[in-house]
Amino acid sequence: MTKTILITGASSGLGAEMAQQFARLGYDLALCARRTSRLDEVKAAILAAHPERRVEIRALDVLDDDQVFEVFRGFQADFGTIDRIIINAGLGKGAPLGTGRYDVNKQTAMTNFVAALVQTEAAMEIFRAQHAGHLVMVSSVSAMRGLPKSMTTYAATKAGVAHLAEGLRAELHGKPIKVTVLYPGYIASEMNDGVAAEQKLMVSTEKGVAAMVSAIEKEVGSACVPALPWAPLSLLMKHAPMPLFKKLI
Numbered sequence: 049m050t051k052t053i054l055i056t057g058a059s060s061g062l063g064a065e066m067a068q069q070f071a072r073l074g075y076d077l078a079l080c081a082r083r084t085s086r087l088d089e090v091k092a093a094i095l096a097a098h099p100e101r102r103v104e105i106r107a108l109d110v111l112d113d114d115q116v117f118e119v120f121r122g123f124q125a126d127f128g129t130i131d132r133i134i135i136n137a138g139l140g141k142g143a144p145l146g147t148g149r150y151d152v153n154k155q156t157a158m159t160n161f162v163a164a165l166v167q168t169e170a171a172m173e174i175f176r177a178q179h180a181g182h183l184v185m186v187s188s189v190s191a192m193r194g195l196p197k198s199m200t201t202y203a204a205t206k207a208g209v210a211h212l213a214e215g216l217r218a219e220l221h222g223k224p225i226k227v228t229v230l231y232p233g234y235i236a237s238e239m240n241d242g243v244a245a246e247q248k249l250m251v252s253t254e255k256g257v258a259a260m261v262s263a264i265e266k267e268v269g270s271a272c273v274p275a276l277p278w279a280p281l282s283l284l285m286k287h288a289p290m291p292l293f294k295k296l297i
């Protein structure tokens with residue numbers, strides 16, 4: 049039987065590319081984000097390449113709690129079963145704390161952490177009722193350690209996301225509901241358009257997402273993606289003494 053994957057933040061970047069790559073693997077898709085015209089384009093591209101796939105789209109602002117539950121339940125009603133939910137919607141805004149930009153830090157905290165919590169609640173409701181499912185949460189290598197300046201809030205939100213996933217993994221160990229947390233390194237997307245040129249470790253969207261898809265398909269508990277250089281680098285980030293850490297970042 050064809051399996052279905054729900055992806056949030058599917059209108060661009062990693063979410064849109066995951067949709068393409070999972071369609072190629074034979075999955076049906078439930079895609080959501082705020083920009084529905086972009087979702088229409090993603091759907092059209094998938095159906096042009098894979099006319100046998102089923103793709104449903106819904107508008108979703110993850111900051112609207114009620115809408116998150118409505119959209120997730122709506123997709124479950126559409127497909128009957130949702131086999132995997134990928135909590136991917138996020139943003140990368142930020143400013144050094146205490147510099148008058150609480151607005152952007154709050155927006156990042158609400159979108160990346162509080163809205164990830166709401167999405168997790170809605171996803172787990174579905175999976176607990178089905179007694180099965182695979183929850184995937186998109187954290188970041190920036191979750192490995194507190195980061196300075198414009199990254200401080202973002203890194204804290206991604207550490208929070210990782211802890212939600214790890215807590216669920218501990219709860220659900222040995223049970224039919226699986227949980228994966230991904231720690232992507234730099235992968236080209238709209239979020240990091242501005243830094244792409246100067247970031248030597250950045251990989252293409254296709255390559256970075258292929259590493260994500262491979263880890264998700266294996267249902268690993270957690271993975272840095274791509275594994276190289278990020279698995280060893282993340283250990284260094286975690287454990288380096290502060291003078292070395294400051295040189296790395």
Ligand SMILES: NC(=O)c1ccc[n+]([C@@H]2O[C@H](COP(=O)([O-])OP(=O)(O)OC[C@H]3O[C@@H](n4cnc5c(N)ncnc54)[C@H](OP(=O)(O)O)[C@@H]3O)[C@@H](O)[C@H]2O)c1
Nearest residue numbers: 057059061062081082083109110137138188235237238239
């Ligand atoms: N690219 C990287 O190097 C990298 C590294 C580590 C982690 N990540 C994580 O990967 C995830 C995807 O990011 P990306 O790099 O693909 O960036 P992106 O191209 O900017 O995509 C972000 C996605 O999130 C959605 N989104 C943002 N705010 C939303 C809201 N309020 N409601 C619903 N959807 C919302 C956007 O859709 P709409 O604007 O249409 O709503 C868009 O589809 C994020 O969680 C990010 O933190 C990325």
